[in-house]
Amino acid sequence: MSIQRRRFVAAVGAGALAGAAGCLGGTPVSVGSSSSAGAGDADASDDGPGVAGETLTLTTTTSTYDTGLLDAIHPDFEEMYGVSVDAVAQGTGAALETARNGDCDVVMVHARGLEDEFMRNGYGVNRRDLMFNDFVIVGPTDDPAGIEGMGSATEALTAIADAEAAFVSRGDNSGTHTKERNLWEAAGTDPGGDWYQEIGGGMGEALNNANQQGAYTLSDRGTFISQRSEIGLTVLVQGPIEDGPEVLANPYGVMAVNPGVHDDANYDLAMAYIGWVTSPGVQEMISEYESDGEQLFFPEAVSENPDFQQYVPDGWNGGE
Amino acid sequence: MIRLSNVSHTYGDGPVLEDLSMSVDPGEVLAIIGPSGVGKTTLLRVLALFVRPSSGTTELDGRAVWSVGESERLALRRRIGMVFQEASLFDASVVRNVEYGLRVRESWRERLRSQFRSVLGSNGTSEAVEEALEVVDLDDSLEQDADSLSGGEAQRVSFARALAYDPKYLMLDEPTSDLDPRNTGLIEDAIGTARERGIGVVVATHDMHQAERIADRVGVLLGDGFSEIGPTERVFEDPTDDRTRKFISGELVY
Amino acid sequence: MALDPAVDLLPALLDSPFREGYVSSIVYVSLYVSVIAVSLSTLVSVPVAIVMGFVDFRGKQFVKSVINTGMGFPSVVVGLLVLFAVSNQGPLGSLELIFTKEAMIMSQFVLATPPITAISLAAVTGVEGNVRDAARVLGGTRLDVALVVIKEARYGIATAVLAGFGRAISEVGSVLIVGGNITSSDGISKTRTLTTAVQLEARQGRYETAMVLGAVLVAIVLLVNAVVVRLGDTGGMGR
Ligand SMILES: Nc1ncnc2c1ncn2[C@@H]1O[C@H](COP(=O)(O)OP(=O)(O)OP(=O)(O)O)[C@@H](O)[C@H]1O
Ligand SMILES: [Mg+2]
Numbered sequence: 001m002s003i004q005r006r007r008f009v010a011a012v013g014a015g016a017l018a019g020a021a022g023c024l025g026g027t028p029v030s031v032g033s034s035s036s037a038g039a040g041d042a043d044a045s046d047d048g049p050g051v052a053g054e055t056l057t058l059t060t061t062t063s064t065y066d067t068g069l070l071d072a073i074h075p076d077f078e079e080m081y082g083v084s085v086d087a088v089a090q091g092t093g094a095a096l097e098t099a100r101n102g103d104c105d106v107v108m109v110h111a112r113g114l115e116d117e118f119m120r121n122g123y124g125v126n127r128r129d130l131m132f133n134d135f136v137i138v139g140p141t142d143d144p145a146g147i148e149g150m151g152s153a154t155e156a157l158t159a160i161a162d163a164e165a166a167f168v169s170r171g172d173n174s175g176t177h178t179k180e181r182n183l184w185e186a187a188g189t190d191p192g193g194d195w196y197q198e199i200g201g202g203m204g205e206a207l208n209n210a211n212q213q214g215a216y217t218l219s220d221r222g223t224f225i226s227q228r229s230e231i232g233l234t235v236l237v238q239g240p241i242e243d244g245p246e247v248l249a250n251p252y253g254v255m256a257v258n259p260g261v262h263d264d265a266n267y268d269l270a271m272a273y274i275g276w277v278t279s280p281g282v283q284e285m286i287s288e289y290e291s292d293g294e295q296l297f298f299p300e301a302v303s304e305n306p307d308f309q310q311y312v313p314d315g316w317n318g319g320e
Numbered sequence: 321m322i323r324l325s326n327v328s329h330t331y332g333d334g335p336v337l338e339d340l341s342m343s344v345d346p347g348e349v350l351a352i353i354g355p356s357g358v359g360k361t362t363l364l365r366v367l368a369l370f371v372r373p374s375s376g377t378t379e380l381d382g383r384a385v386w387s388v389g390e391s392e393r394l395a396l397r398r399r400i401g402m403v404f405q406e407a408s409l410f411d412a413s414v415v416r417n418v419e420y421g422l423r424v425r426e427s428w429r430e431r432l433r434s435q436f437r438s439v440l441g442s443n444g445t446s447e448a449v450e451e452a453l454e455v456v457d458l459d460d461s462l463e464q465d466a467d468s469l470s471g472g473e474a475q476r477v478s479f480a481r482a483l484a485y486d487p488k489y490l491m492l493d494e495p496t497s498d499l500d501p502r503n504t505g506l507i508e509d510a511i512g513t514a515r516e517r518g519i520g521v522v523v524a525t526h527d528m529h530q531a532e533r534i535a536d537r538v539g540v541l542l543g544d545g546f547s548e549i550g551p552t553e554r555v556f557e558d559p560t561d562d563r564t565r566k567f568i569s570g571e572l573v574y
Numbered sequence: 575m576a577l578d579p580a581v582d583l584l585p586a587l588l589d590s591p592f593r594e595g596y597v598s599s600i601v602y603v604s605l606y607v608s609v610i611a612v613s614l615s616t617l618v619s620v621p622v623a624i625v626m627g628f629v630d631f632r633g634k635q636f637v638k639s640v641i642n643t644g645m646g647f648p649s650v651v652v653g654l655l656v657l658f659a660v661s662n663q664g665p666l667g668s669l670e671l672i673f674t675k676e677a678m679i680m681s682q683f684v685l686a687t688p689p690i691t692a693i694s695l696a697a698v699t700g701v702e703g704n705v706r707d708a709a710r711v712l713g714g715t716r717l718d719v720a721l722v723v724i725k726e727a728r729y730g731i732a733t734a735v736l737a738g739f740g741r742a743i744s745e746v747g748s749v750l751i752v753g754g755n756i757t758s759s760d761g762i763s764k765t766r767t768l769t770t771a772v773q774l775e776a777r778q779g780r781y782e783t784a785m786v787l788g789a790v791l792v793a794i795v796l797l798v799n800a801v802v803v804r805l806g807d808t809g810g811m812g813r
Binding site for chain 3: 368370394397398400401402404406407408409410411412420421424425478481482485
């Protein structure tokens with residue numbers, strides 16, 4: 001409630017300021033977080049939270065970045081706090097590594113296993129489930145391995161391996177790549193041979209590559225949707241959003257860099273960001289974000305049910 | 321006066337000059353003759369304060385050049401001009417070449433100002449430059465590119481370049497080898513003009529007739545030093561040294 | 575996807591798929607980073623080349639081989655080294671340079687300096703000894719002689735600067751690593767250059783827009799070439 005009131009005040013204040021100054025980017029707009037005064041005050045930075053003008057560095061994955069979601073929602077955060085967000089798109093592995101080195105303040109990724117390791121090693125704090133979409137197995141319409149409509153991702157991969165049908169792997173240690181490796185492992189197959197190609201590139205490149213050579217690949221739904229009009233691939237195995245297997249779920253988490261490890265991380269602003277991005281208003285914006293007429297991400301942060309599991313590693317049993 | 325006392329020089333393998341003493345006065349022309357490779361260029365470079373001899377003293381107007389500080393030596397060196405045996409013009413216009421010696425003598429402030437003016441295209445040619453080019457009869461090719469000059473013209477520009485800043489001494493290293501009679505004549509006239517202005521000129525040359533024409537004194541370099549040095553007429557008419565006589569008459573072949 | 579540049583490029587250019595200010599801000603960042611890096615490199619390289627060309631000192635051969643190795647140094651390796659230097663954990667971590675233009679300038683400086691030095695050195699060594707001697711005998715100081723050498727070697731040095739600029743502006747590996755390819759959410763580039771933008775477009779399979787940006791990059795390189803060649807022609811000692 002108080003968050004929403006503050007947002008409202010902030011939006012008015014920022015809007016007034018922006019209108020007056022005719023410019024958004026460089027104007028230090030700040031919002032009283034402890035004091036409610038001065039929201040419309042041009043001199044607000046004096047009694048604001050002291051973050052105005054600061055920069056939050058976020059490392060994230062290519063899939064969130066390339067879909068344009070962040071560009072759509074970040075102006076709201078930047079106006080609210082009078083800050084700017086530097087979003088650096090890397091693979092999930094690289095994004096977490098950058099955070100480990102203390103070179104960013106907050107991380108948004110999608111590989112629960114890697115996230116848990118990151119948290120367990122003490123580099124991150126305050127993880128929240130953020131949103132999800134799902135993975136789909138896409139391939140050429142003629143479907144040489146005959147996987148269309150299969151209800152099991154591992155079955156489909158086994159069929160592809162048996163048929164030695166061409167398969168393109170990201171091979172870049174990203175969240176999608178991690179998911180793909182887990183799926184092969186679950187299928188009991190160690191992919192190799194000419195038909196299996198690791199390209200070491202982003203999702204868009206992988207889709208294009210698969211498209212060029214009529215290969216299968218594992219894609220997050222968002223990137224596939226934003227690109228499908230340009231390629232001839234089709235979804236052959238659906239993820240859970242379209243009633244496919246739960247194993248293809250693609251949950252995104254957000255976490256702050258531990259200020260106890262890296263004391264120069266902008267922890268206050270990172271927590272402000274996490275609070276903002278998991279707030280009902282922004283979760284609403286996420287669910288409204290569309291590409292090619294379809295929703296790309298499904299908010300997961302706001303729920304009346306307890307979701308203790310999001311704060312602790314997957315399968316946490318109370319401490320070893 | 322430039323005076324060398326007991327100067328020896330070696331480039332590493334054997335001496336080129338050994339225990340050589342001589343002097344040059346303002347207003348005289350001294351010709352240095354001698355077979356190729358004997359050390360004429362080396363001697364001129366020593367005289368131009370360009371090469372520090374391995375031993376011996378070089379004095380200019382009473383100052384021991386290699387015992388003074390760097391900045392005083394620069395000031396001393398600036399009293400001397402030299403024209404090299406090989407072409408050495410800058411890749412620039414004739415004027416720019418000839419005014420170079422004047423430029424480097426200006427303060428940085430003046431230099432910046434004239435650089436600025438030349439960018440604006442309003443840089444007049446200084447009198448000294450025009451005069452120097454007149455001496456070598458080239459005052460109508462000011463803006464020509466140096467690399468488009470003929471060999472003779474290039475040599476004359478080099479001469480003007482050394483003359484422009486009004487040196488007290490001038491070292492000319494075979495200034496007319498490779499030149500046709502007209503260019504040779506122009507250079508010889510210019511040497512005469514320099515002499516009239518009171519400049520002490522040292523000319524290395526292979527042309528003994530030229531030496532006879534222009535020189536007040538002649539030094540004959542044979543072996544490691546002078547076999548003979550003295551008034552032109554006496555050296556040519558009545559050499560005291562036997563090898564000098566043979567060299568002059570062309571019998572001595574190296 | 576069939577890709578016929580002649581047909582696809584034109585419409586892509588006409589109805590720009592980019593947000594207002596996006597392309598110009600990318601061009602600005604590319605030029606800003608490359609021009610500053612190459613200027614700094616030139617300020618270091620030319621004096622080094624002149625000293626190397628004039629003075630004999632111990633270890634000169636070693637310096638030469640370092641420069642020659644540097645010419646072929648892979649840009650991603652330079653990017654990694656600069657990343658280690660400017661990363662929070664690195665020696666320059668406290669300056670907070672990671673993901674900034676300054677870090678990109680650092681890596682491009684490292685990349686551009688070896689070719690500029692090597693080509694300038696070749697140009698300086700190519701200046702005739704006579705010409706140097708002439709400058710000295712006409713009364714020039716050491717500095718005057720150095721300036722004459724620079725003027726005589728101006729075409730070679732211009733070529734060197736061009737080569738360095740070409741390497742800097744068309745380089746993608748290191749600026750991606752240390753710069754992070756960031757635009758702010760209003761679509762204005764912070765550390766995104768033409769090359770990393772091309773890389774981003776290609777990653778998303780948008781090859782037409784990648785081509786447009788690539789064409790802009792090529793145009794800039796050609797333009798800078800033309801300008802520098804012209805300057806070399808008219809500049810120097812008043813040709
Ligand atoms: N920089 C140098 N390093 C080593 N040896 C040199 C150098 N300059 C000249 N010499 C040697 O010193 C000797 C004298 O050379 P110098 O150029 O003074 O002769 P020269 O009398 O001017 O000859 P020429 O009439 O052919 O011009 C020659 O044997 C030459 O090889
Ligand atoms: Mg000689």
